[in-house]
Amino acid sequence: MVHLVDSVGEGGRNYTIDVLRVQILLKSKGYTIPPGRGICGTATIAAIKKFQAAFMSQPTGLIEPHSVSLQKLTDESHAIYEWSGDSSQWSQDKKLKSLAPDLRGKVVFIIDKLRRDGFCPSIYYGWRSVAVQLVLHSSGRSKVKFSFHNAQLIDGTPNSYAADIIDSRFGWTNQAEIMGFWSALGNTAKSQGLIWGGDWSSFPDVAHVQLVPNSLLRTVKQESGL
Ligand SMILES: [Zn+2]
Incomplete structure (x- = not known):
């Protein structure tokens, strides 16, 4: 120390x-x-x-x-973190560490709040590599080749500006909608000043919360050295 x-x-x-x-x-x-x-x-x-x-x-x-x-x-x-591999398989702790500090504190708050409301919130994606992003893009699961999930420090340390949060019991099944998980996530995220992907009319992304508006994507990409 x-x-x-x-x-x-x-x-x-x-x-x-x-x-x-x-x-x-x-x-x-x-x-x-x-x-x-x-x-x-x-x-x-x-x-x-x-x-x-x-x-x-x-x-x-x-x-x-x-x-x-x-x-x-x-x-x-x-500590030397191994940031390679499938980041959706990382522990919750490691996923939290892969978030930009400003986002991390808010995600901790959201998870705590949803848990107290009886949900089982779980981060599915914090940061993910550009390589993973390109796979998601080519399979139609993401609109962009660079997303806020790909943000990193100039030395390559993950610094994600977005997180995907699901209820671990329901995932993306209809049950999540029926149980009101997405609206609870959206409301809590917005109460913390975050942007919720469920509000995007052209391409709703109900699990997605984001630190800054889409208009800053190019800036974040440049800051990431990508
Ligand atoms: Zn996302």
Whole structure:
């Protein structure tokens, strides 16, 4: 684990050397760190909170030495994930990790909410490779050759802007519609500011939730280096 002299974040001691270490770790995980590195400002605290939201119900915005937050921040960035293969077969945890941090926190919220409402929500696709996307496209299951599911960091680390969420009991059968799963998913996703594919009249995609509007697809593709 990376060593911190003292705490970093909201109400922390924020020694420059510690702040730099935390900022580098956050950056390696895809969080946006503004100029003025080494100084812990509101943007760094916001990034810490976003990161913590994936595993804490009440993010503190503070990373302390020897804390679970620091352990997660270092272990995960040092772990070598195998991102190849069929991403629909990955564990739920790995699928969550393949999402852009902004989307990840919202998907955690949605899954928690739907579970409390009696559903069995499950991520079917988080990130997927362009190779998988092309197969889906040629078989008519997707309209596009590059989708928000393909978004990645410039080094190839998955950073998906979309997730497909199903009820694991029903999948895409009529039962999902009858039990009201899709509308519950759509309403919860929209309450979190996400875009729901079920609203697309030309090509409804009821399991699909997305972080940004379709008009930004080209920008996201460029940012992905693809
Ligand atoms: Zn999708």
